[in-house]
Amino acid sequence: AxxxxxxxxxxxxxxxxxxxxxxxxxxxxxxxxEEEIDRVTTPMGCTIQGxxxxxxxxxSSSLIQGMVASYNKINxxxxxxx
Numbered sequence: 001a002x003x004x005x006x007x008x009x010x011x012x013x014x015x016x017x018x019x020x021x022x023x024x025x026x027x028x029x030x031x032x033x034e035e036e037i038d039r040v041t042t043p044m045g046c047t048i049q050g051x052x053x054x055x056x057x058x059x060s061s062s063l064i065q066g067m068v069a070s071y072n073k074i075n076x077x078x079x080x081x082x
Contacts, residue, residue, distance in 0.1 A: 001015065037051060
């Protein structure tokens with residue numbers, strides 16, 4: 001958002017509330033993210049273009065790798081404490 005001209009506070013709020021809204025939607029609906037994406041995007045629209053760009057840059061892969069790294073680290077700590 002800063003790159004688009006928002007100040008730092010506005011950029012942070014946009015990121016926080018966008019993430020919060022997406023998470024709440026999934027928590028409340030219980031649906032798979034792809035199902036909700038289909039409901040909120042239009043063909044050739046700006047939302048799907050943004051989501052596709054994030055996916056092409058490896059968003060899902062990065063999230064998975066981060067979770068696996070954290071999981072592996074906590075298991076390593078547990079083994080060292082035994």
